[in-house]
Amino acid sequence: MMKSKLLISACLCGKNTKYSGGNNLLPGFAEIEEKFDLYLVCPEVMGGLSTPRDPSENRGDLVFSDKGKDVTKEFYLGAQKALEIALENDIHLALLKESSPSCGSHKIYDGTFSGVKIAGQGVAVKLLQKHNIKIFSEEEIDLLLLEK
Numbered sequence: 001m002m003k004s005k006l007l008i009s010a011c012l013c014g015k016n017t018k019y020s021g022g023n024n025l026l027p028g029f030a031e032i033e034e035k036f037d038l039y040l041v042c043p044e045v046m047g048g049l050s051t052p053r054d055p056s057e058n059r060g061d062l063v064f065s066d067k068g069k070d071v072t073k074e075f076y077l078g079a080q081k082a083l084e085i086a087l088e089n090d091i092h093l094a095l096l097k098e099s100s101p102s103c104g105s106h107k108i109y110d111g112t113f114s115g116v117k118i119a120g121q122g123v124a125v126k127l128l129q130k131h132n133i134k135i136f137s138e139e140e141i142d143l144l145l146l147e148k
């Protein structure tokens with residue numbers, strides 16, 4: 001049987017693309033890999049940011065690092081590249097890391113670097129959703145598995 005295609009945050013697959021230089025390997029990654037055809041993306045790295053890098057948070061439609069650097073351009077470029085991969089490969093599902101300024105789909109940090117989360121979406125998620133790609137976070141694996 002053909003596997004469904006899934007756009008997935010590279011850090012959830014164990015790739016060390018996090019700002020800290022680490023990853024967010026999913027405990028259930030083996031099952032995801034078995035059930036879906038994976039297309040790994042890290043919008044922040046694809047947008048030209050280095051790893052490790054300063055942490056960033058959203059402020060409205062802009063993104064700033066904790067040093068006050070405006071990294072909006074890099075975030076939008078990376079989001080665009082992730083979208084292109086989805087469109088070129090006819091991908092309609094994505095599993096993206098919650099709370100990230102790029103990949104968060106329900107929660108993001110509030111822009112004050114004080115650890116406070118608010119309802120909101122990251123830059124890549126907003127763009128992918130505009131193109132009708134259905135986003136799941138790692139807290140919604142059960143729902144994602146119903147999609148295949």
Ligand code: SF4
Nearest residue numbers: 009011042097100103
């Ligand atoms: Fe993971 Fe997304 Fe952050 Fe890249 S941008 S490290 S894929 S959460």
